[in-house]
Amino acid sequence: MRLLDQYVGRTVLISVLMVSFLLIGLDASFAFLAELDDLKSNYQAFEAFMYILLTLPRRVYEFMPVGTLIGSLIGLGTLANTSELTVIRAAGVSIARIVFAATRPIIWLVLVGMILGQFIVPQTEQFAQSEKARNLYLGESIGSRDGYWYREGGQYTHIQVVQPNGVMFGISRFLFDDDNVLIRSDFSERAIYQGDHWVLEKVRQTRISDQSTESEHFQTMRWEDTTITPQVMSVVVLKPDYLSITGLYQYASYLDSQELESSSYFFSFWKKILQPFTTLVMVFIAISFVFGPLRSVTMGQRIMAGVIVGLLFHYAQQxxxxxxxIFNLTPFLAAAVPLVASFLLGVYLLKRV
Incomplete structure (x- = not known):
């Protein structure tokens, strides 16, 4: 029985890895072609290639459930086409045992996905985004289409590039008085965090009064009265889906404490928490399909069914x-409903068998 478990598990695992490699390769290739439209003087094909390379951990993490579903359909479908599943069932092996054998190697993939999502993806994604923005917009003031706005009292700050090592590039600051009249603006090429404060470098400052304007240049300047820290900016600059589980929970709780909108961050938090179960349920769905409606169809039809189910799951969750x-509902329900519905569908199909 142990050899049988290893054989089924190995077949499923190889198919999942092959499908995941194909999906990630196609996605990365199309993304690279899209990046070629953004080429500028400091952002050429090599920089675009490095950007895509740095985003590969995120793509692996995103495609894991769909790759598991399609790969399991192909692996188990191959066993079904060669009548090996029929022989296994005729030998008295239960469907529950086959589910266990197919799921066991996927658990290791789930553990890899958890490590990627928690420790690797946030770091590589922030570095990839910051390097791309630095190459595209370094030296420009407020003219770039990207960047991040931050408001503290009467000061509005636009930051072009945020790196994970406590360095920012392209900082534009606008200070308004109590009557919302602009009284000072400046642009700094770089800011470095020095433990408890920021030091601005190569600052071009303009002071505005009723009668005139006065411009000055500074090699360095201390950034006074700001609560911006590298930790805060590392959360702000990334999309919720790219953050770690702990980062999502901390920032969502902070938004909640400030009575700000936090649903999108809590939704991403619960989606990441449930992703391991989502991946395992995809194996369960594949088994129910192979023993049920896809028992005697071609491989192409199985692949198409996997793609359709994967897309339905993804778009239902989104x-x-x-x-x-919009309706201020519980984020946990939004993340859990597609998962529970998929599991119940698999149970229903297996019961019919």
């Missing part, structure tokens, strides 16, 4: 996420 934000 739709429920937007509904949660």
């Amino acid at each position: 739709l429920l996420g937007h509904i949660t934000i």
